[in-house]
Amino acid sequence: MSNMTDQLKAARRAKGLKQAELGKKLGLPQSHVSKIEQGSTDPRLSTIVDWARVLDLEPMLIPRQMVSRIRALVNGEPEPERRWQPDEESES
Amino acid sequence: MSNMTDQLKAARRAKGLKQAELGKKLGLPQSHVSKIEQGSTDPRLSTIVDWARVLDLEPMLIPRQMVSRIRALVNGEPEPERRWQPDEESES
DNA sequence: TATGTAAATATATTATTACATATAATTATG
DNA sequence: CATAATTATATGTAATAATATATTTACATA
Numbered sequence: 001m002s003n004m005t006d007q008l009k010a011a012r013r014a015k016g017l018k019q020a021e022l023g024k025k026l027g028l029p030q031s032h033v034s035k036i037e038q039g040s041t042d043p044r045l046s047t048i049v050d051w052a053r054v055l056d057l058e059p060m061l062i063p064r065q066m067v068s069r070i071r072a073l074v075n076g077e078p079e080p081e082r083r084w085q086p087d088e089e090s091e092s
Numbered sequence: 093m094s095n096m097t098d099q100l101k102a103a104r105r106a107k108g109l110k111q112a113e114l115g116k117k118l119g120l121p122q123s124h125v126s127k128i129e130q131g132s133t134d135p136r137l138s139t140i141v142d143w144a145r146v147l148d149l150e151p152m153l154i155p156r157q158m159v160s161r162i163r164a165l166v167n168g169e170p171e172p173e174r175r176w177q178p179d180e181e182s183e184s
Numbered sequence: 185t186a187t188g189t190a191a192a193t194a195t196a197t198t199a200t201t202a203c204a205t206a207t208a209a210t211t212a213t214g
Numbered sequence: 215c216a217t218a219a220t221t222a223t224a225t226g227t228a229a230t231a232a233t234a235t236a237t238t239t240a241c242a243t244a
Contacts, residue, residue: 002137002138002141004137004141004151004153005137007153008153011153018191018192018193019192019193020191020192020193028231028232029231029232029233029234030192030193030194031193031194031195031231031232031233031234032230032231032232033193034192034193034194034195035194035195035230035231037193038193038194040194041229041230041231042136042137042138042229042230043136043137043230043231044134044135044136044137044201044202044230044231045094045096045097045134045135045136045137045139045140046094046134047137047230047231048137049094049096052153056155056156056157057153057154057155057156058153058154058155058156058159059096059151059152059153059154060151060152060153060154060159060162060163060166061096061099061100061103061144061149061150061151061152062149062150062151062152062162062166063148063149063150063166064148064149064150065148066165066166067150067152069165070152070154070162070165070166071152073158073161073162074152074154074155074158074162110219110220110221111220111221111222112219112220112221120203120204121203121204121205122220122221122222123203123204123205123206123221123222123223124202124203124204125221126220126221126222126223127202127203127222127223128202129221130221130222132222132223133201133202133203134201134202135202135203136202136203136229136230139202139203
């Protein structure tokens with residue numbers, strides 16, 4: 001689903017948390033965590049923000065032109081040094 | 093309210109858009125744009141993502157330890173997050 | 185392999201809330 | 215003031231979130 005919920009699911013697993021454990025930290029039932037991770041529901045902003053923070057992530061709004069640079073930083077890649085390929089920004 | 097909706101409100105104004113114009117681009121009624129900007133409702137993730145993208149912003153999840161560096165980049169500031177540089181190295 | 189059992193995740197049903205439509209209030213401008 | 219332009223509020227409907235239950239997965243042990 002939304003790339004963001006996929007990331008959050010991956011982040012939960014990376015921390016070794018079960019859906020129920022995460023749910024408890026967030027005050028959400030496990031069943032919700034399941035639905036959100038499956039992409040079978042469109043969660044509220046506050047839910048996503050809380051979720052991210054529990055996993056030491058912060059949602060930020062990044063100007064489109066900076067997205068690939070910042071993504072590289074976050075992924076620990078060594079600054080691709082791209083020469084303006086005409087089209088880079090494909091996202092769902 | 094949530095820092096993020098404040099940012100989105102500011103971004104709309106920076107582009108000189110009225111609530112109704114933004115709403116049209118998003119397929120949302122103006123009344124709903126109003127509620128979200130006032131913080132009197134907790135919008136869905138998809139709404140915020142669409143909203144951001146219309147304003148050339150992309151929501152991203154940033155690891156906590158990188159937040160201030162990235163915020164500096166985004167705001168065009170000159171890296172305020174130096175950690176105990178014993179003395180300021182010459183910087184161009 | 186088959187079975188038992190517990191842990192982990194998914195689904196069903198009901199309650200709460202975002203969103204749509206219509207209208208009102210506010211702010212700007214002549 | 216009057217009138218228009220912009221933003222806020224009221225009420226009904228569709229979707230998310232809560233509660234309870236079911237299903238799937240993992241790991242035993244015979």
